[in-house]
Amino acid sequence: MRKVPILLTLLSAAIALNAVCAEPEMGMDLMQNIEDANKSLSSNIALANKQAAGDDAKELARMFQEVETFFVHKGDAANAVDLARQSRELSAEIVALVATGKFEVATDKATTLSRTCRTCHTFYKKE
Amino acid sequence: MCFNSRRDFLLKSGLGMGAAAVTGLLPGGGLLQGAMAAELVDPLAPKAPHFPAKVKSVIWLHMNGAPSTLDLFDYKPDLIKLAGQDVPASFLKGIKTSTQGGVGKLYASKREWKQHGQSGHWFSDLVPNLATQSDKIAFIKSSVTVGATHDISILKLNTGDLSPGRPSLGAWVSYALGSANPDLPPYVVLYNGKNEPSAGSVNWNSGFLPAVYQGTAFRPGPSPIFYLERPELRTEGQQHASLDLLRKLNQKNADRYPSDTELKARLRSYDLADRMQVSAPAAVDLSKESDATKELYGINDETSSSYGTTLLRARRLVERGVRFIQVVSGAPDGQTEITSWDAHNDLEKNHSVNARMIDKPIAGLLADLESRGLLESTLVVWTSEFGRTSYGQSGNGRDHNPWGYTQWVAGGGIKAGYTHGATDEIGLQVANKDQAVDTYDLHATVLQLLGLDHLKTTFLNNGRSERPTVVYGKVIKELLA
Numbered sequence: 001m002r003k004v005p006i007l008l009t010l011l012s013a014a015i016a017l018n019a020v021c022a023e024p025e026m027g028m029d030l031m032q033n034i035e036d037a038n039k040s041l042s043s044n045i046a047l048a049n050k051q052a053a054g055d056d057a058k059e060l061a062r063m064f065q066e067v068e069t070f071f072v073h074k075g076d077a078a079n080a081v082d083l084a085r086q087s088r089e090l091s092a093e094i095v096a097l098v099a100t101g102k103f104e105v106a107t108d109k110a111t112t113l114s115r116t117c118r119t120c121h122t123f124y125k126k127e
Numbered sequence: 128m129c130f131n132s133r134r135d136f137l138l139k140s141g142l143g144m145g146a147a148a149v150t151g152l153l154p155g156g157g158l159l160q161g162a163m164a165a166e167l168v169d170p171l172a173p174k175a176p177h178f179p180a181k182v183k184s185v186i187w188l189h190m191n192g193a194p195s196t197l198d199l200f201d202y203k204p205d206l207i208k209l210a211g212q213d214v215p216a217s218f219l220k221g222i223k224t225s226t227q228g229g230v231g232k233l234y235a236s237k238r239e240w241k242q243h244g245q246s247g248h249w250f251s252d253l254v255p256n257l258a259t260q261s262d263k264i265a266f267i268k269s270s271v272t273v274g275a276t277h278d279i280s281i282l283k284l285n286t287g288d289l290s291p292g293r294p295s296l297g298a299w300v301s302y303a304l305g306s307a308n309p310d311l312p313p314y315v316v317l318y319n320g321k322n323e324p325s326a327g328s329v330n331w332n333s334g335f336l337p338a339v340y341q342g343t344a345f346r347p348g349p350s351p352i353f354y355l356e357r358p359e360l361r362t363e364g365q366q367h368a369s370l371d372l373l374r375k376l377n378q379k380n381a382d383r384y385p386s387d388t389e390l391k392a393r394l395r396s397y398d399l400a401d402r403m404q405v406s407a408p409a410a411v412d413l414s415k416e417s418d419a420t421k422e423l424y425g426i427n428d429e430t431s432s433s434y435g436t437t438l439l440r441a442r443r444l445v446e447r448g449v450r451f452i453q454v455v456s457g458a459p460d461g462q463t464e465i466t467s468w469d470a471h472n473d474l475e476k477n478h479s480v481n482a483r484m485i486d487k488p489i490a491g492l493l494a495d496l497e498s499r500g501l502l503e504s505t506l507v508v509w510t511s512e513f514g515r516t517s518y519g520q521s522g523n524g525r526d527h528n529p530w531g532y533t534q535w536v537a538g539g540g541i542k543a544g545y546t547h548g549a550t551d552e553i554g555l556q557v558a559n560k561d562q563a564v565d566t567y568d569l570h571a572t573v574l575q576l577l578g579l580d581h582l583k584t585t586f587l588n589n590g591r592s593e594r595p596t597v598v599y600g601k602v603i604k605e606l607l608a
Contacts, residue, residue: 038598039591046585046592107582114598119560123221 026070034063038114045098045106053098053106060113061091083120087113170339170392171306171313176578181540181607182506183307184445185300185573186438187453188489189284190481191324192277192467195236195515195525196533197554198478201268202240202249205552206517210235214518218555222530224516231526233553234519236474246544253482256425256490262544263493263502263537265606267564269548269557272513274529277469280512281326283566285453286334287597294334294586296570297451299595300577301340302333303584307448310406312343312399315449317440319347319433319484320457320466331453335588339392342453345440347433351411355404370401410447411440423495425487430459430480435488442495445505450577459484468511472521493537506538506576510569517553531557534569540576542608564603571600575607 041056068084071077090113097106197203209215210233224230238251244261272280279289286293294302297314306313316331318324323344331342345351357366377394381387413421416439424439425431434456441452458466462480470477489509496502514532515525531550537543548562557563571581574595581596594600 042594042598043592046582046594047587104582110598111582111596111600115601118565118599122560 026067030063030066034060034067034117037063038110038117041094042107042110042114045094045103045110048101048103050098050101053103054095057091057094057098061088061095064088064091077124080120080124083116087116087120090116169305169395170337170388171301171309171395173305173307174303176304177580177583178578180578181576182538183504183577184449185297185451185506185508185577186441186445186492187297187451187573188485188507188509189281189453189455190468190485190509190511191281191326191456192469192481193280193511193513193515193527194468194481195470195474195478196511197515197517197525198236198238198474199251199254199482200249200266200533200535201550201554202251203517203550203552203554206233206554207235209233209553214553214555218551218553222556230516231519231522233517234523234525236478244544246546248544248546253478254486256487260490260493260537263497264535265537265541265543265545265547267534267536267547267569267603267606268550269559269562269564270514270532270534270569271557271563271565272529274513274527277512278326280527280529281330284510284512285330287567287570287595287599291329291332292334293593293597294336294340294595295331295342295453296573296595297331297342297453298333298336298340299574299584300451300579302336302586303574303579304450304577307450309399310402311410311444311447311449312403313450314340314342314453315444315451316342316344316453316455317437317444318344318455318457319437319459321347322457324455324457325467330455335593336586337392339396342451345407345411347437349408349412351407352403355400355407357404366401370397373397406447410443413439413443420495423487423491425491428483428487429461430483431485431487433457433460434484435491438488438492439495442492442499442501445496445501446499456481456485470515470524471526472524474515474524477524496538502537503539506536506541506573508569508573509535509537517555528555531555534564536572536606540608542606545606547603547605565599567596567599568601568603571596572603572606575602 037056037060041053041060044053044056064084064087068081068088071080071084090109094106094109097109197206212233214230214233219230238253240249240251241258242248243250243258246262248261248264248266250258250261273283273289274280275289282291283289285295301313304313314331324330328344331344333341343352346353350356357363374394374397377390381390381394384390413436420439421427424435426435426439437454441454444452459480465477465480468477468481493502493507496505511534514528516528520526531554548564549558550556551558574581574584581594581600585592585594
């Protein structure tokens, strides 16, 4: 009967350890969502849709924050952290640009954002 | 305003709409935007560019199978020095080399290299004729793409995507500029060899754009389009009587339903097909070309004859106002073993045949365009789906290389003699990633020279605004004169 408390203690300890070691995850879903949002952003800027483009850019900024956090925890990926930060900042700039109707500049920024994604994929995208 | 009858009202409204459409064609004028107004009348009507164009036509030379530009244009003394050794780890950083056969030893072919012209561009002994045109060429030595199978990377080269469904660059050009010659399609695909290019018509289709903008494949031989010729059993008079009746019936319906653009497109297709029965064979008929011209294009040489014929046809199409001519390299006549540039083994033999096939014809094309005053209004693009590795494969071949290879451009608006970017010391990767030129950048630059802003060349597809460069693309300003 004494084995039960020991097992329970070990199980609790394992769960606690797991919680401590838990790292942010970055699955394919997140990357797919970023790709979808990026395409939607490009379209909404071209259509001069302030509201929708702003929403897309805000969502992208949030998702790039997740990517940045993931690579910070992963370690040994300074370049990826930097690229994710750049992408987050570009997204934030686009939010401000579309809010003031500066769609041409926003298009340029969105294109730079897409290139930043590609640069990161060159090194970090898994086959 | 008073209208006497419903018919009168429709007539005057129609004339008003026509006038609006015409004014829409004037740069910066009109009630409607150029493209929109023109489409109301005819989807292939000429449309105003966004800004003055540097060129009127593009000849897009696709080297099918991916040549090793390391053996043609990208001279790498260090590769020759290090040949036979393992690739130093530092050169492999950041790339995935699992395309086919793993990483072999560094490989150098037995080439002789020389600088040519005032530009000092390097050319190998495989392309001696092209070397004479050195000062017309601007090299892009920092080309990158997505490396996959040939068909997938060819699709990216032509449409910007790895999956079928997007319009090819030529289709975007047709959509944005319309046709400059009502008797010929604005977008023509040419190829040499017996078979249509293996990657297929998906590389010249119109994707989500209306089908009228897709490329028309001209096959080799005197009758370039399938089923274009009138059947022998039918006289010319019978055909015209039949077409006239069809036109009248269609026109009646078109009058009843003026907004039916599909019907208008169909009417135009019948008329275009009728006119093309004369104009298409005439466009590719070389019988009136001089012997000297044929010699210039290498038509008298067995290996370069079919490709030379194709390029001479391309020049004739440029003269006739065709906007975009996509030329896919095939196999020389009589050659069954080597059908593309894809030299995974025996690169020496493969590239000797292929270089001989294209060298004189392309040099001849550039010289001919210049002598006729057409080079300044034509853009020639020498391109491929990817390059080939500096490490060897199968002992004497090279694998696919999407990380750093060479393409070139020549013609109107181009800074001739310039070299953009570079590969590393062994020619494996782009040396400076900031100068990397992806497919989208090349497309954006081609469009720019045609007077089109790639960011403003848009089409609404299922509620989404699409553009030729997807979400990418940067004009390579350094290439522009």
